[in-house]
Amino acid sequence: MDLLALADFNLVARHGGFGRAARESGRPKATLSRRVADLERGLDLRLFERGARALKLTEEGRALHERTTVLLTELEETAAAIASGGDAPRGSLRVSAPLLFSQAAMGKLAAQFALRYPEIRLEVTTEDRAVDMVEEGYDLVIRVNPDPDARLVGRIFMRDRLVVVASPHLRRPAGRATVPAVARGKGPGDATASWEYTGPSGKKRIEVEHALRLSSLFMVRDAVRAGVGAARLPLSLVAGDVAAGTLAHWGDVEGPEIALWALYPSRRLLSSRVSTFLDFLKEAFPTGSPEELASFMD
Incomplete structure (x- = not known):
């Protein structure tokens, strides 16, 4: 040929x-x-x-x-x-990453990667949709709980979970009292909902009324910090606040884990640039815990 x-x-x-x-x-x-x-x-x-x-x-x-x-x-x-005369990885590397992870860590990650590997021209695009890697020319995509795709292989490099948090000044509900809540995105016509979580005293179910809806989880966190209401947020986003006492951790939300995957088209033909970036992710997040991501954002 x-x-x-x-x-x-x-x-x-x-x-x-x-x-x-x-x-x-x-x-x-x-x-x-x-x-x-x-x-x-x-x-x-x-x-x-x-x-x-x-x-x-x-x-x-x-x-x-x-x-x-x-x-x-x-x-x-x-x-x-x-x-x-060298064997250092070089060339272009196009990465697609979801919005929240990009806002939280991708700027710092990309800068550190570029400084260490100046021969690699890194380009990061932020979007939550499922891109077609081959058609759109991406070398690697980062996705949260992606659907199975026979054309792609990859690995989990980060795990997270949802927790219920609120300002320490917001009283925890007793009985059937309704709690003000901050939610992400558009919601159903009914402004009330039920939340279930597991706290120090076991499983708990509370009624919440959405006092505010925002399009970004960072905005939700800021509103919760200001005392507007409680919210369900990734632990990585609030671990620092919980440790500092600026937010109170009411409990963990039950459900499937939040797994961040790094996906690429072929294991057999894995390029040196992709392999280098995967190793860099592993070095940045050796245990892949939400607390590790929270510490990286500081």
Whole structure:
């Protein structure tokens, strides 16, 4: 197989068209088109569906793109490392991370990583949606409790859990008294709800009335600090306040754990950049506990 033609095919697939690939790479559009056509003839496969205005990968083209793009990147990096006489990881590393983790730790993490590995060009995008790693060109994604995906492998690097916290000045409920609460995001029409948690005296169920709704968990925490009401928040976000006595820990919310995963497309073709970043995460959070993340944010 012609590796140059394969590289041109991946270039066109990544940019979604011959024109855009030509502009981004500075290569002639006609050359890219000819190389891809030669590759299709050599494989006896149609790799693109060519419409009047759009270019779309066929099923075979998508499979070829997914299986070869990482391999070609590794070949390029290996050649560059040999040519420079070094073996330090280099090249671009695109990471997608969820909003809360990015706000809490990603800025500090990215800065430390960039200082230690200046040959790696790190780019971090913050979003909570499930990105398509191959189509959108990400090398690694960080996600909270992701759905299973046969195309991805990964590892848990952080575990967290929800706790009920409030200002020390907010009296804990007795009997069927209603407690003011701060919630994240939009809620149902009914402003009241029931919370269950396990405290020092065992399981407890309380009625809450949402006094305030906010779009960010950091905003929720600040409102709870100000005494607006109680809230259910990740322990990592409030562990410092609980330890300092600025927030009271009423109890732990039962339910599935909050697990942060680092996901990547292939274990067999794991790039040196991704491997380096995974090792860096493990070094930053050796036990992966919520208290560890809280300490990292200080």
